[in-house]
Amino acid sequence: MNKHTKQREAILRFLRGTYSHPTADQIYDEVRKEIPNISKGTVYRNLKVLQEMGLISELNLNGTVSRFEVKQESHYHFRCEKCGRVLDIGEPVDKELDRRVALRTGLKIHHHQLEFQGLCHDCQHE
Numbered sequence: 001m002n003k004h005t006k007q008r009e010a011i012l013r014f015l016r017g018t019y020s021h022p023t024a025d026q027i028y029d030e031v032r033k034e035i036p037n038i039s040k041g042t043v044y045r046n047l048k049v050l051q052e053m054g055l056i057s058e059l060n061l062n063g064t065v066s067r068f069e070v071k072q073e074s075h076y077h078f079r080c081e082k083c084g085r086v087l088d089i090g091e092p093v094d095k096e097l098d099r100r101v102a103l104r105t106g107l108k109i110h111h112h113q114l115e116f117q118g119l120c121h122d123c124q125h126e
């Protein structure tokens with residue numbers, strides 16, 4: 001396995017094993033434990049490549065810092081306003097909404113993203 005493949009594999013493995021939607025910096029901190037001499041620039045570059053390969057997706061909502069996850073069927077997210085954690089919401093994606101908007105506007109809609117905001121379980125009990 002060459003160096004580049006090894007770096008990409010390490011990033012993918014971490015993303016496959018987490019539900020936390022980490023930021024690029026968090027991914028860097030984690031991958032560095034395995035590949036100590038990896039640079040931040042390399043991690044950023046690899047995230048881009050993995051995205052282009054269709055293996056991971058970037059969540060960038062409301063102008064906040066980008067977070068990453070393994071590519072999966074489209075789903076909604078919840079962001080805690082207090083601790084900033086991002087959770088997957090097991091709510092069916094409303095494909096009808098795409099159709100309705102497309103019909104009304106004449107725009108070609110591929111998908112939509114939705115982010116719920118509020119307090120996570122932990123933060124509600126503080």
Ligand SMILES: [Zn+2]
Binds near residue numbers: 080083084120121122
């Ligand atoms: Zn919270």
Ligand SMILES: [Zn+2]
Binds near residue numbers: 075076077
């Ligand atoms: Zn997600």
